[in-house]
Structure formats: structure tokens, C-alpha cells
Amino acid sequence: MNRWLLVLLAVLSTATQAVEFQVLDAQGDPLPTVMVSAYPTEITAIDKSDNGYPPHAVSNKGTFEYTRFTDTKGVLSWPDLPYVSSVRYRLRKQGYQDLVINPTAEQQFTLTMRPETDSAKLAASRSANTWLAALDLGGDEELKKHFVLQCGFCHQQGTKYIRWQRTADEWSDTFDRMIGYGSRLHDDAQDRLPQLLEEGYRELRENPKLIPPEKPWQAEVVAAKIKELPIGDSFSQMHDLLLASSGLIYVGDNLQDRLYEIDPETGEYSVYRLPRLDYELGGILAGKLKQFPKHESYMGIHSFAESKKDGHIFITPSVQQAILEFDPISKTFTVHEMEEGYYPHTIRVDQQDRVWFTLAISNQVAMFDRATGEFTYYDLPTRSFKESLTVSGSSIILQLARWGVPLHTLPIDKESMGLPLPYGIDVAPDGTVWFARLHTDAIGKIDPVSGEVIMIPTPFKGPRRLRADSRGHLWIAAFPEGQIVEFDPETSVFTRYDMPTEPLGSDTPYSLNVDRERDLVWVNGNASDSLLRFDINRKSWRVFPMPRRVTFTRDVEIAPDGSVFTTNSSFPSWHIEDGQPTLIHLQPGE
Numbered sequence: 001m002n003r004w005l006l007v008l009l010a011v012l013s014t015a016t017q018a019v020e021f022q023v024l025d026a027q028g029d030p031l032p033t034v035m036v037s038a039y040p041t042e043i044t045a046i047d048k049s050d051n052g053y054p055p056h057a058v059s060n061k062g063t064f065e066y067t068r069f070t071d072t073k074g075v076l077s078w079p080d081l082p083y084v085s086s087v088r089y090r091l092r093k094q095g096y097q098d099l100v101i102n103p104t105a106e107q108q109f110t111l112t113m114r115p116e117t118d119s120a121k122l123a124a125s126r127s128a129n130t131w132l133a134a135l136d137l138g139g140d141e142e143l144k145k146h147f148v149l150q151c152g153f154c155h156q157q158g159t160k161y162i163r164w165q166r167t168a169d170e171w172s173d174t175f176d177r178m179i180g181y182g183s184r185l186h187d188d189a190q191d192r193l194p195q196l197l198e199e200g201y202r203e204l205r206e207n208p209k210l211i212p213p214e215k216p217w218q219a220e221v222v223a224a225k226i227k228e229l230p231i232g233d234s235f236s237q238m239h240d241l242l243l244a245s246s247g248l249i250y251v252g253d254n255l256q257d258r259l260y261e262i263d264p265e266t267g268e269y270s271v272y273r274l275p276r277l278d279y280e281l282g283g284i285l286a287g288k289l290k291q292f293p294k295h296e297s298y299m300g301i302h303s304f305a306e307s308k309k310d311g312h313i314f315i316t317p318s319v320q321q322a323i324l325e326f327d328p329i330s331k332t333f334t335v336h337e338m339e340e341g342y343y344p345h346t347i348r349v350d351q352q353d354r355v356w357f358t359l360a361i362s363n364q365v366a367m368f369d370r371a372t373g374e375f376t377y378y379d380l381p382t383r384s385f386k387e388s389l390t391v392s393g394s395s396i397i398l399q400l401a402r403w404g405v406p407l408h409t410l411p412i413d414k415e416s417m418g419l420p421l422p423y424g425i426d427v428a429p430d431g432t433v434w435f436a437r438l439h440t441d442a443i444g445k446i447d448p449v450s451g452e453v454i455m456i457p458t459p460f461k462g463p464r465r466l467r468a469d470s471r472g473h474l475w476i477a478a479f480p481e482g483q484i485v486e487f488d489p490e491t492s493v494f495t496r497y498d499m500p501t502e503p504l505g506s507d508t509p510y511s512l513n514v515d516r517e518r519d520l521v522w523v524n525g526n527a528s529d530s531l532l533r534f535d536i537n538r539k540s541w542r543v544f545p546m547p548r549r550v551t552f553t554r555d556v557e558i559a560p561d562g563s564v565f566t567t568n569s570s571f572p573s574w575h576i577e578d579g580q581p582t583l584i585h586l587q588p589g590e
Contacts, residue, residue: 018079022110023070023091030074031113033217035092037067037547038078041103042086051296052233053258054271057331062267065582067226067547072219092547094214095122123208124160128550129527131158133506134210136203137196143189145480146414149438149462150185151178152508153479154571156527159550161575163201168194176408180288184416184439190408214528215502220542223589228547228568229267231260234579235294238567241583242304243557245311246328251567251583252301252315255292259301259315259326264565264585274299274317274324275333283319284342286402292572299324303357303555305349307370314355314368316344323347323355323368338375341366342394346465350427350448358422358435361398363391365422365435365446365453378446378453380422380437383415390418415439424465424511428472432489436463436476443476443487459494460485465511467521469536475521477509484509484523484534500541501528513556513564522564524553531556531566531586544586549577553584563587 019038023031043063047054054060070076081087084107091099096113116122123131135158137144151157166174171194175185185193204210232238232253239254251260257276262269279298280286289295299317301324306313315324323344325334342361349355355368365378382388390397397410416439425435433446437455443463444455462479469475474487478496482505486495501507508527515522519536525543529551533542546553552570559565568582 018077018107019081019084020078020108021070021076021091023074023076024110024112025096026112026114028112030070030072031093031096032070032072032074033093033219033221034070034074034076034113035067035217035545035547036070036076036078037065037090037092038081038083039065039088039090040083040086041088042083050271050273052235052294053253053256054269056273057270059268059270062229062231062269064267065228065230065547067228069217069221069224071222094125094216097121119208120205123204123211124163125549126211126214127527127529128156128158128162129501129506129508129525130211130214130503131163131204132527133212133503134204135197135200137193137200143192145461146186146189147193148480148508150183150189152527153183153510154178154181155575156550156552156570158527159575163205165202165205166198168198171197176406177291179408179412180291180406182288184412184419184421186412186414186416188414190412212503215500215543217545218543220588220590221544224544225587225589226544226547227264227585227587228582229262229264229269229585230580230582231262231269232256232258232573232581234572234574234576236573236581237571238569238573238581238583239301240303240555241557241565241567242306242313243559243565244306244313244328245308248328249557249565249583250304250313250326252304254301254318255289255295255297255571257296257299257301260583261328262583264583270331272326272331272333274301275335277335279320280402283317284321284398284402285319288319288401302344303346305347305355307349307353307355309353309370314347314349316347316357318343318345318360320344323357336368336373336375338366340364340377341375342398345423346425348425348427348433350433351431354448356425356427356433358425360421360423361394361419363420363422365425365433367448376451378451380420380444380453381455383420383440384417387417387420391420423463424467424477426467426474428468428474428489429470430472432472434466434468434474436466438462438464438479443474445489456487456492458485460496464509467512467514469514469519469521470516475512475514477512477523479508479510481505482507482509484512484521486536497534497539499523499525499532500543501525501530501532510552510554511556513558515558515562518562520562522556522558524556524566526552526554531564533588542588544588546584548580548582550575551584552576561587
């Protein structure tokens with residue numbers, strides 16, 4: 001029977017009852033844009049017998065959580081909630097105390113929300129970008145951008161774990177550990193920041209009114225619908241995801257080497273363990289996670305791309321010299337090992353079914369030709385003789401790290417010489433391959449016919465991931481700038497757009513994706529607990545708040561109907577409000 005017919009029958013057979021909310025403020029006036037989340041209290045049992053996770057290839061069924069918003073009259077009519085009798089509701093609105101309704105079978109509610117008058121609690125409720133904006137690092141804006149770039153790509157800055165009182169020595173110890181995880185915080189920053197952070201966060205905690213308010217949720221959220229599926233646990237890192245042509249979602253747990261295959265309609269999913277072969281735990285970065293309490297990262301599942309030819313899924317295993325191929329029919333993996341290159345990062349498949357990906361540590365872009373089974377490597381230009389020596393000696397540095405030489409003892413200069421870090425990559429409609437190089441403030445392009453590589457400096461810092469739109473224009477996430485940037489290859493003009501997050505410049509867009517059919521750019525607002533949408537033609541923004549605080553997303557996938565998927569993917573996941581990573585489905589409504 002057709003899969004979509006099965007889904008329709010399942011929906012029709014599910015008994016639904018309308019639930020209605022009328023939400024008022026303390027004066028009895030309607031409260032619009034109240035976030036109402038429904039959490040089931042009777043949760044389907046999941047088999048977690050494989051070290052806390054579902055066993056390989058065993059089918060499970062998760063339980064969805066749902067979120068919607070009250071309208072201008074403070075009303076939410078919810079006619080299609082799949083369950084009523086065993087559900088807990090949480091109401092949330094900026095500037096108000098959360099309101100929780102414990103399990104109830106009621107279907108009509110008139111509720112009053114109270115404003116939060118405690119300035120410390122009010123500050124604590126605000127998203128990380130507001131704390132980051134208020135944080136004073138001696139007035140040195142360049143130092144602050146560097147701090148954001150190097151200390152905000154695993155988790156948010158400004159969460160409750162960051163706001164705790166730490167001494168300068170404790171901050172210094174934290175930096176040593178983060179450099180071991182991959183941060184390139186330069187030596188001067190390592191010397192200056194510990195004292196500045198101790199003093200800066202103390203000032204904010206003692207004076208919570210210094211934390212600025214967030215931008216109020218706008219009326220457009222009323223039409224939005226959000227559905228979340230909890231997957232993994234607080235030791236997971238749900239890094240990237242793929243919406244396959246089959247309609248299934250694939251999510252990679254980077255820390256636990258598990259591939260989740262999810263039906264986003266039913267919540268049914270299976271988990272596939274990545275092959276280990278004879279690999280060492282931690283792979284080429286065996287020392288990286290020695291201090292992390294629980295992980296099974298032999299390959300480090302990272303990024304996804306699908307072949308349009310046969311639906312096979314290609315995956316970058318960041319800590320191996322290989323790429324992975326997953327057959328979604330046979331559910332088997334093929335490991336394509338490489339003779340050179342380190343840290344396979346972001347991956348795309350072009351119109352000729354060739355697989356392109358960045359190699360972040362070895363300063364390369366690689367192409368795997370499926371027809372021949374051969375790899376082609378494109379060495380990217382280095383910025384200095386020193387950098388060329390470091391890049392060519394990367395295998396020696398990795399071996400030293402594997403032997404236990406602490407990475408924080410190696411010098412790091414302000415330009416991150418030796419680690420240019422090729423990062424995001426995409427294939428434009430004309431077949432040109434574009435990539436971003438994070439630490440050099442540059443993008444580049446490869447002509448796949450001639451093999452010519454051209455580098456283009458960016459007038460902004462930290463180009464992270466990029467995508468091409470239907471015209472071939474590039475859209476680039478300017479991570480420490482709080483902007484997205486459009487690049488026109490015909491005119492070589494960069495146009496910068498501030499993200500609408502308030503205060504301006506306080507968000508950190510990790511990634512983005514372009515809905516080429518509708519001319520929309522979806523952006524990961526991973527400091528503001530939001531997904532954002534930019535209309536290319538109207539030059540206008542919409543902001544969609546996420547249900548969990550400390551929602552840190554790294555990728556976004558666009559469905560044929562214009563809805564989008566992302567994952568709550570903080571490292572570590574215990575930073576997330578309840579420590580639970582999720583697959584998130586947002587239907588924007590219009």
C-alpha cells in the first residue's frame with residue numbers, strides 16, 4: 001500500500017478533539033502570541049538497550065510534542081490535537097511567568113498569565129543573544145567578534161551554564177578544554193578574556209536590568225505550527241539532517257555514531273550504527289573527547305547529501321579519512337576511504353552525481369566521482385609560508401594530539417594561520433562549486449571543468465555555510481556579524497542584511513538554506529532560540545521562536561510544501577532547556 005495512503009489512514013483513525021484556550025493578562029485583556037506547547041504524559045516506550053539508545057535497525061515510535069500560538073484576541077482553537085486526556089500544557093510569553101497545566105482532560109481553558117516582576121528571573125528567561133549583547137569585554141569589539149566566532153559554535157554563549165560565577169582561572173581551564181574540542185581562540189584572547197569574562201558576567205548577574213529585552217514575537221507566528229520529536233539524549237549531538245526524496249528524515253548523532261531514519265508523519269524511526277571497522281575511538285582526533293563523559297564517536301557523523309540518481313545518501317565522517325554511502329533500501333553502509341585529506345566537513349552532490357565536500361583541517365575541497373570511484377583533491381591556497389608548512393604537517397600535528405600532546409599548548413595567532421578551515425559548500429545551478437573558508441574571511445569557487453580555484457575576500461568576518469539561490473547568487477551566514485550576506489557572482493558585489501534579532505548584531509547564524517522555488521532564505525538563529533526567514537524579493541524578515549530555550553540549530557531542510565525541518569543540536573545537549581535534543585518541524589503558515 002502507498003506510504004502516503006497509510007499516513008492518511010493513520011490520521012483519519014486518530015481520534016481528535018478540539019481544545020480551546022482564552023489567555024488573558026492580569027488586567028483581563030487578551031494576550032496575543034502566547035506560545036502554547038502540548039506535551040504527552042503517556043509516552044511510547046522506546047527500546048534503549050544499546051548503551052542507552054535503540055538497537056541497530058529496530059523500529060521504534062516516538063511521541064510528538066506540539067506548539068501553537070494565541071491570536072490577536074488571545075485565543076487558540078486547536079481542533080487537531082491528537083491527544084487531550086493525557087497531556088501537560090505549558091504557556092510561555094516574553095516578559096511573563098510560564099504557566100503549566102498538569103495532565104487534564106479538559107477541552108476549554110480561560111487562563112491568566114502573570115508578568116514577571118523579578119528582574120533576575122526576567123533576565124534569566126531571556127535568550128542567550130541578549131546576554132551576549134550586554135556582555136562588556138573591555139569595549140573591544142574585534143575581541144568580542146573573535147570570542148563569538150571561537151566560543152559560540154558548539155553551544156550558545158549566555159546560557160545558564162555560562163552565566164555561573166567562574167574565576168579567571170576557571171575560564172582559562174575552560175578555554176584549554178574548548179581548544180581541545182577545536183576552538184582556535186588566539187593566544188592574546190586566551191590571556192585577556194578570562195578576567196574580562198569573570199568581571200563581565202559578574203556585572204550582568206549583579207545588575208540583571210542590564211540585559212536588554214528581546215524583540216517581541218510578531219503577529220506572523222500565529223499561523224505557525226511546530227512539531228517536535230525527541231530523539232537521543234543529553235549525551236547526543238544531532239548535528240546535521242537531510243530530508244530525502246522518499247519523505248524520510250535522516251539525522252546524525254555526531255557523538256554516538258548513529259544515523260536516525262525518521263518518518264516525520266508518524267514518528268516511527270530506526271537507528272543505524274555506523275560501521276566501526278578497525279577504527280580507534282575518536283578517529284584521527286582520538287584525544288578530542290577524552291574528557292567527555294560518554295561517546296562512541298569512531299567516525300563522527302557530520303553532514304548529508306542525497307544522490308538524485310539512486311537516492312543513496314552520502315555522509316561526511318569528520319574524524320576519518322573517508323566518506324560514507326548509505327543505501328536507504330538495503331540499509332547498508334559503504335565506506336569510501338581516501339588516501340589524503342583530513343576532517344570531511346560539509347557535503348553536496350552535483351548535477352552529474354559527483355560528491356563534493358570540504359576537508360576542514362587539510363585546507364582542501366574533494367570530489368568523489370561515483371562513476372570511477374576516484375577522488376580528486378583541490379588544494380586551496382595558503383596565506384603564508386608558515387601556513388603552508390602547518391597544513392602540510394597536519395598529519396604530524398594530529399599524531400601528536402593522538403599521543404596526548406595538549407593542543408592548547410600550541411601557539412595560535414590572530415589570523416589562525418595553519419587552519420584556514422574550508423567549511424560550507426554548495427553547487428550553484430550552473431554547476432560551479434562554491435565554498436566558504438571560515439578563518440580567512442573568504443569564499444572561493446571551483447570550476448569543475450578546468451579545476452581552477454579562485455578565492456574571493458569577504459568584507460565581513462566568519463563566513464560559515466552558504467547556499468546558492470535560483471539565480472546563482474550566494475547566500476552566506478556571517479556568523480560573528482549577526483548578518484546574512486548576498487553575493488552576486490556577476491558583479492562581485494556583497495550585500496549585507498542585518499538579522500532582525502534584537503539587539504541588532506547579537507545573533508549568530510550558524511547556517512542557512514535557500515528555498516529556490518519561493519525565493520526564501522531560512523536561517524539558523526542559534527543564539528536567539530529561533531528560525532528566521534528572509535524574503536529575497538521583499539527584503540523582509542520573519543522570526544519563528546522555538547519551544548525550548550537554548551535551541552541551537554546547525555542546519556535546515558526545506559520540504560516541498562515550504563515547511564522546514566531542523567534539529568536541536570547543542571554540544572553538549574545538556575545545555576538544552578530539558579537536556580533533550582529533538583527533530584523540529586516548522587510549518588510557517590504563510
